[in-house]
Amino acid sequence: MVMFLFVIAYVGPRGELGTRRRPAWQIAAAVIAAGAILAQIALAIGGAGLDEPEAAGAGFGSPAAVGQLLVTDYLIAFEVVSLLLMVAAIAGVLLGAGPRPRRVDDRKVDPEATRRAASRAVLEGVTREGGS
Amino acid sequence: VTPGVSAYLAVSGILFAIGLAGVLLRRNPLIVLLSLEVMLNSVNLTLVAFSRYLGEHDGQVFALVVMGVAAAEVVVGLGLIVAMTRREMVLDTDELGTLHG
Numbered sequence: 001m002v003m004f005l006f007v008i009a010y011v012g013p014r015g016e017l018g019t020r021r022r023p024a025w026q027i028a029a030a031v032i033a034a035g036a037i038l039a040q041i042a043l044a045i046g047g048a049g050l051d052e053p054e055a056a057g058a059g060f061g062s063p064a065a066v067g068q069l070l071v072t073d074y075l076i077a078f079e080v081v082s083l084l085l086m087v088a089a090i091a092g093v094l095l096g097a098g099p100r101p102r103r104v105d106d107r108k109v110d111p112e113a114t115r116r117a118a119s120r121a122v123l124e125g126v127t128r129e130g131g132s
Numbered sequence: 133v134t135p136g137v138s139a140y141l142a143v144s145g146i147l148f149a150i151g152l153a154g155v156l157l158r159r160n161p162l163i164v165l166l167s168l169e170v171m172l173n174s175v176n177l178t179l180v181a182f183s184r185y186l187g188e189h190d191g192q193v194f195a196l197v198v199m200g201v202a203a204a205e206v207v208v209g210l211g212l213i214v215a216m217t218r219r220e221m222v223l224d225t226d227e228l229g230t231l232h233g
Contacts, residue, residue, distance in 0.1 A: 004166060007210045011217050017159040017224055041145055050138045050185070060184060066192050074193045081200035088204035095211030 140181035147174035159224050161216075165209045172202045 070078050147170055154167025176195040183191025216223060 001169075003206060003210055004162070004169075007213055008162065010214060011162065011223070014160070014223065019157050019159070020226075045138050045141050045145070048138070050136060050141070057187075060187065061189065061192060065189050066196070069189050069193050070196070073190075074197075077193070077197050081197055084204045085200060088207040092207040092211045095208070095215050 137181050137185040140177060144174045144178045144181070147171070147177070159226055161209070161213055161223055161225055161228070164225060165206065165213075168209075169202060169206065172198060 151167045151169075151171030151174060154170065155164050158164055158167065176198055179191040179195045179198070183189060183195075213223065216228075221228075
């Protein structure tokens with residue numbers, strides 16, 4: 001969340017883009033569909049009979065218990081997430097570093113022109129040898 | 133009186149709907165990422181609520197994993213936004229339709 005603040009500060013103030021104008025029938029259909037989904041979710045939550053007392057005791061969810069589970073039953077998930085975070089950190093550094101500064105030597109060399117010159121030289125050599 | 137699990141489900145559903153609306157309607161990629169984060173955290177709330185309801189710790193571990201994946205996703209997304217800003221591109225998801233080296 002703090003990273004969002006940094007990026008918002010970096011990007012700076014920008015005009016808010018308005019939402020796209022849509023046809024009226026699309027808006028009406030969207031409102032009807034949203035109402036249907038809302039009714040269905042309300043029925044599902046209300047009709048599931050979930051208002052029994054919680055099974056958890058007073059000391060439930062201690063860091064010791066969660067940590068114990070994290071390094072026994074879910075060790076693979078733990079390691080995969082650690083690897084993913086490392087890869088994401090590398091990606092963040094690469095993306096944030098920007099374009100690589102080009103060296104002075106690189107700027108003069110046009111790869112296409114170099115290739116063309118090389119093939120021309122080879123071709124001249126071949127024709128000269130064939131002619132003599 | 134502690135609220136039952138259905139109250140948590142209702143809050144989670146509302147948060148998910150807000151996040152989904154943000155992802156679908158907003159055009160600023162920064163806001164889209166924020167909305168994505170809201171959706172992920174609403175799912176986390178559901179996981180923890182059911183974990184408490186059932187008396188098992190597995191849901192809490194799952195929520196921790198989701199947080200880790202969300203952090204990785206945010207790093208890449210914000211890195212892309214910073215790169216786009218540096219190239220002085222327009223921050224509009226409708227305009228960002230093509231890949232270009």
